[in-house]
Amino acid sequence: MSAVIEADGVHKAFGPTTALAGASIAVAAGEVVAIMGPSGSGKSTLLHCLAGIVRPDKGVVKFDGRDIGALSERQRSALRRTRFGFVFQFGQLVPELTCLENVTLPLRLERVGGREARRRAAEWLDRLEVADVAGKRPGEVSGGQGQRVAVARALVTGARVVFADEPTGALDSLNGERVMRLLTTAARETGAAVILVTHEARVAAYADREVIVRDGFTRDLAEIPA
Numbered sequence: 359m360s361a362v363i364e365a366d367g368v369h370k371a372f373g374p375t376t377a378l379a380g381a382s383i384a385v386a387a388g389e390v391v392a393i394m395g396p397s398g399s400g401k402s403t404l405l406h407c408l409a410g411i412v413r414p415d416k417g418v419v420k421f422d423g424r425d426i427g428a429l430s431e432r433q434r435s436a437l438r439r440t441r442f443g444f445v446f447q448f449g450q451l452v453p454e455l456t457c458l459e460n461v462t463l464p465l466r467l468e469r470v471g472g473r474e475a476r477r478r479a480a481e482w483l484d485r486l487e488v489a490d491v492a493g494k495r496p497g498e499v500s501g502g503q504g505q506r507v508a509v510a511r512a513l514v515t516g517a518r519v520v521f522a523d524e525p526t527g528a529l530d531s532l533n534g535e536r537v538m539r540l541l542t543t544a545a546r547e548t549g550a551a552v553i554l555v556t557h558e559a560r561v562a563a564y565a566d567r568e569v570i571v572r573d574g575f576t577r578d579l580a581e582i583p584a
């Protein structure tokens with residue numbers, strides 16, 4: 359498998375707390391991987407290391423075969439903006455902007471012209487079945503609609519990797535499943551890899567593979583004897 363993103367032997371401590379103690383993972387283009395494990399086991403820290411938000415104390419993170427630890431902060435920030443998409447538990451949409459404007463934002467940051475950015479954003483809202491909320495502000499839409507707008511924003515730039523940290527954590531099961539169905543379908547169509555942190559087996563069921571983090575170590579579920 360040729361990985362689009364991978365971590366090898368990643369260690370990270372916050373003061374006296376060891377969050378990761380040798381975590382490794384490799385995810386291919388178009389693959390959806392669920393990271394599961396007990397609370398405090400290091401799942402979010404692993405996601406943040408893969409996304410170049412947190413710098414590991416030891417170990418390597420590679421995107422497209424390149425060590426992202428060797429990049430400057432500015433280069434890593436450009437990588438996050440242009441190649442990575444993010445969906446968190448609470449959409450983190452900009453409340454003052456309409457849903458359409460929220461989705462155009464990453465394109466405008468890349469200097470895509472206004473008309474083209476609006477066209478592409480509208481297309482993504484449509485794919486995520488939220489075209490009808492384009493003109494509304496995030497405070498005027500439901501939790502499920504807001505998360506679908508957040509998924510559109512994550513994918514609109516042609517992200518190669520989508521990082522989703524408990525993307526359905528604040529939703530009821532029906533809305534959670536709809537978000538997962540649309541996210542995974544869109545990712546498989548575009549060839550984006552999805553790294554999904556979740557507590558819920560029902561959500562992880564949308565992934566191709568599960569990786570378990572326990573006490574800062576990773577284990578591929580396929581490697582654990584039944």
Ligand SMILES: Nc1ncnc2c1ncn2[C@@H]1O[C@H](COP(=O)(O)OP(=O)(O)OP(=O)(O)O)[C@@H](O)[C@H]1O
Binds near residue numbers: 400
């Ligand atoms: N910025 C930080 N400063 C100090 N300690 C931190 C920080 N981030 C994480 N930790 C600690 O590192 C460990 C792993 O945290 P992390 O958030 O990665 O776990 P998690 O598996 O995502 O947990 P949860 O499922 O509860 O969200 C925990 O003991 C946590 O308290």
